Amino acid sequence: MTANRNFKRRVRARAAKTGESYTAALRHFRATPPGESMPKNTALRLSVAQLTVAPDPGDTAALRDSGEQIRRLMREAHAAGARLLHLPEGALTCPDKRVMSATGPQNIGAADWSRTDWATLADELRAITELAGELRLWTVLGSVHRLTAPRRPHLSLYVISDSGTIATRYDERMLSNTKVSHLYTPGSAPVTFTVDGVRFGCSLGMEAAFPEIFLEYERLDVDCVLFSTHGPGTPANNGPFALQAQALAAANSYWVSYAGTAQDAPNAPSGVVAPHGDWLTRCPPEPVPAIATTELDLSAENYARPWRRVARSGLYAQHQAPNDPRSLDRVNP
Template sequence: MRLSVAQTTVQPDPADTAALKECGRRIRALMREAREAGARLLHLPEGALSCPDKRIMSTTGPDDIGPADWDRADWTTLAEELQAIAQLAGELRLWTVVGSIHPLTPPRRPHLSLYVVSDHGEVVTRYDERLLSNTKVSHMYTPGSAPITFTVDGVRFGCAMGMEAAYPEIFLEYERLDVDCVLFSTHGPGTPVNNGPFALQAQALAAANSYWVSYAGTAQDAPNAPSGLVTPDGDWLTRCPPEPTAALATADLDLTPENHARRWRRRARSGLYTQFQAPDDPRSTDRASRTA
């Protein structure tokens, strides 16, 4: 199956109606470009539709980071843009995974999420970031609680986001859930943005779990870590240009080779080694001492 992974400029203020509409327009342009490239799925970064800045959102900021003021967010425009994205996904028959914020009933803070939009134009599931940064969980968001998986043309996907590349257990969990590819969307650890470590971790996690990892970062961070697709061997198959502009990288996920490494790791974790383990003979220490 053919996948496109994007990098795009994210906007920091969810109260800026014009900026939200521009983000929606930019996303839809990338959707059309991905479909022209033959993609069945487009993967976008964290906050592609809205990526709130902690200093803009802080009720006590910008110098002192405090609780986020979510009343200022333009939830109506966010919903309208998401609906327009879903409608176009149906028209293009293109699965689209897009980052945004998801409102909860006040006073609960929103989730930071990835919406999974099917090729029928429906939001079929949503991944909410679970392992948040200190600022995110203290002042901004409600953490998610579960992994999600979905299947496109026989390829099974999982989702991760934010700083979750720093937590191997998230990716090992998806290996146990038998995914073929993890879609990892991120924004970066602040200003100046530098996602180089996250991109490196994405490579390591792909190799350690023997599955594909799609890495979607922001255009702002492309000079450090352009978006791209990592093979189950941990190699970059394709990447966007290292320039701070919107771009796509498109490639086919090849699932035909037999994945011997993944099968062996599963066997090794199943208790295989127990049969070979035995308590040491205490006399062996005495013999070693006498020999010395």
């Protein structure tokens, strides 16, 4: 297992250095018999979900219902052959600023986190983690992560491995004004992890509005960014985060999995965007829990991504005209 991880690390290091795809870099490490093509073995089946999120982390019954919803969707994803299930922001609990405000719903103030049922949240996360191990299903879900008082919690994505352990955690970095003022402690670093040779990055909340987050993941050589959100849910808003997810996938030439809530589905259902910017699959545009499943196939060459890396490396400087104000090329006819 260690040797296999080291081998993949060497392949990815070459791909990052040269701008090649993973498959192209792999050819330099594996001998291909004469007359045979390189095996296309870098693929992964991904399910993305939408589900109804609960606004009150102190509502024990609602927390247990959220856990049941998640485990039901995990079983559906497993039946669909998925290796990874991606769930939205606040899948376990999605605290509402008006519910949490210590000064009441009309005058939003600091969140009162003492009302949270942390014990039930821990129980539900434990049950989800155990099921992930039973199903051999990587599961990525949004919740809140408790910090030592007086620190506010993180708004997080838990990455649960197929062995039934929490492999890593991503904390939203680019918080909204309300979140950073009254609700959460911001995160500080990107997070990546690899499943079956496919490298994932994590993003959360309103971070689709910050292209630098997604460009950073391009530089970290991810194949797919898992973006979990809880949008405004108003039809007139036209799903800006979903539109931005499309644009970011196309601009960076990787997959983006967009996981929103069931409440937002009529406006922007969950789905997966291909590296060229088109939706590969989407959940139904109805306010109900659902999954959509697709295949991420890394065997196809991706010419746009290495070219952008070359273009950003200073390529154009050698072709630019000298900045001479006397040049006739700069005089309008």
